[in-house]
Amino acid sequence: MRIVVDLNRCQGYAQCVYQAPNVFELHGEEVLMYDCGPAEAQRPEVVRAAAACPVQAIRFDAADDGT
Amino acid sequence: MSQADGALAADGRVLIVGASLAGLRAAESLRKEGFRGRLTLVGDEPHEPYDRPPLSKQVLTGRVASGSTALPQAGGLDAEWRLGVPAVGLDRAAKRVVLADGDELDFDRLLIATGTRARPWPNPAEAALDGVITLRGRDDTELLRRELTAAPRRVLVIGAGFTGSEIASACRELGLPVTVTERAATPLAGALGATIGAVAARIQREHGVDLRCGVGVTALEGDDEGHVRRARLDDGSTLDVDVAVVALGAQRNTEWLRGSGLGAGPRGVACDAGCRVFDMYGIVTDHIFAAGDVARSPHPLFGYEFLALEHWSNAVEQADVAAHNMVHAEAERRPYLHVPTFWSFQFGVGIKSVGVPSLAEEVVITQGSTDERRFVALYGQRGRTVAAVTFDQGKWLEFYLDQIERAAPFPPQFRTVGQPPSPRVLPTEFPDPALPTEAPMIVRTGHSPTERAWTLVPARGGRR
Numbered sequence: 001m002r003i004v005v006d007l008n009r010c011q012g013y014a015q016c017v018y019q020a021p022n023v024f025e026l027h028g029e030e031v032l033m034y035d036c037g038p039a040e041a042q043r044p045e046v047v048r049a050a051a052a053c054p055v056q057a058i059r060f061d062a063a064d065d066g067t
Numbered sequence: 068m069s070q071a072d073g074a075l076a077a078d079g080r081v082l083i084v085g086a087s088l089a090g091l092r093a094a095e096s097l098r099k100e101g102f103r104g105r106l107t108l109v110g111d112e113p114h115e116p117y118d119r120p121p122l123s124k125q126v127l128t129g130r131v132a133s134g135s136t137a138l139p140q141a142g143g144l145d146a147e148w149r150l151g152v153p154a155v156g157l158d159r160a161a162k163r164v165v166l167a168d169g170d171e172l173d174f175d176r177l178l179i180a181t182g183t184r185a186r187p188w189p190n191p192a193e194a195a196l197d198g199v200i201t202l203r204g205r206d207d208t209e210l211l212r213r214e215l216t217a218a219p220r221r222v223l224v225i226g227a228g229f230t231g232s233e234i235a236s237a238c239r240e241l242g243l244p245v246t247v248t249e250r251a252a253t254p255l256a257g258a259l260g261a262t263i264g265a266v267a268a269r270i271q272r273e274h275g276v277d278l279r280c281g282v283g284v285t286a287l288e289g290d291d292e293g294h295v296r297r298a299r300l301d302d303g304s305t306l307d308v309d310v311a312v313v314a315l316g317a318q319r320n321t322e323w324l325r326g327s328g329l330g331a332g333p334r335g336v337a338c339d340a341g342c343r344v345f346d347m348y349g350i351v352t353d354h355i356f357a358a359g360d361v362a363r364s365p366h367p368l369f370g371y372e373f374l375a376l377e378h379w380s381n382a383v384e385q386a387d388v389a390a391h392n393m394v395h396a397e398a399e400r401r402p403y404l405h406v407p408t409f410w411s412f413q414f415g416v417g418i419k420s421v422g423v424p425s426l427a428e429e430v431v432i433t434q435g436s437t438d439e440r441r442f443v444a445l446y447g448q449r450g451r452t453v454a455a456v457t458f459d460q461g462k463w464l465e466f467y468l469d470q471i472e473r474a475a476p477f478p479p480q481f482r483t484v485g486q487p488p489s490p491r492v493l494p495t496e497f498p499d500p501a502l503p504t505e506a507p508m509i510v511r512t513g514h515s516p517t518e519r520a521w522t523l524v525p526a527r528g529g530r531r
Contacts, residue, residue: 002139011462030417037135061139
């Protein structure tokens, strides 16, 4: 799957790191590093991470079945 | 959101030249706005639109594969893609774009989103050495990544702008010895001024970068196999290096518009606040729009000066406005009023900015302290607030954005959390614009929509 984070918006709340620790990592207080193309199996975690983001900075593509 | 209607929306033809962030977001916005006609995207790279910021960060350190930064696409885009073929010409009268393979594409509306490319090393023979690399696209990153994983004795980064600094940061994360040269007094001097740049210099040195400011590279020398092995600096010293990354800013991709009659040149494609492109006489066109790095447009908040913004958020926001205006009637058009915003991650520090720091003469720390590397710096121009820069304090930027949008007085009149005991207003110390330095990423390109120096506008003496 494909992810992009609007890092202007991101304020390092780290909610995504809790929801999807294999995809999102904080390096320092504000430096969010993420896997732009995680395996499809990570999708449920990414969906939760995007929903949990207080500033709604995470955007991802739809799954092949449209979900 | 008002939906586009009429014949154009139903079966018109929109052509987007440039298939990166701005091109993709414009295509998505067009569909969202109700455009149901034919949509074509032309891109010079063979890849689908991908995100560039990770290339100098998590891709370079190897955390993420270079091929995996493809941008998510909205469903139902229903676009025709012409990838791997650059556009080479525009015929305005015929409303037609010519591609490098000879194909011709007609349009009812055209969006120019051809962006920028890395400024090459000025000496072509030296630039051709193996190990001399510029970083702009995915393929560049793969090349650089190969060099970095071959255990180089030392990496040289020429130019300490944001890209150069981020590359140096990635090299240090990989444990590689790195030297950074910068002609200005500090890193990031063109973007933030040398006063704040001095903090970036301290951070680089704390992380083991051999930072050399006020120094230029005069020559790159190769071995018998044509691989770079040595750099000569203008202070007389030499460096043994196995990689030289040229990070000297960007050049705008406008050459394909030569002879089109548009107001396009090395500074970008001039357009109005609604993204409509000007012709070379300053007359606004009806069917041609521009967005992203390649565009320069007047900003009402900053004296209507034409700004060219090489920022991620600019590509996103301007593409959205351009798309809207392309398929709506005049009375429904929207202005592009986005305040410039960007971020850079380096050496574990998040640097963020809103506004236009390079307009400012003065800067004051309003929160935190530069010693702790956590602070907010506020920038002032002739008594008004024009920009704010944060180091690991991004959460405050929304407040400062509001100050900038309201042209709040400078020095600031408000109290803040973590305010320094006696804030001192300092000069910003931007380098002399004549000094060849790294790219500031916000380029002030003057007030004129025409490009007298570069286009066919007759000069006063009757010369062309």
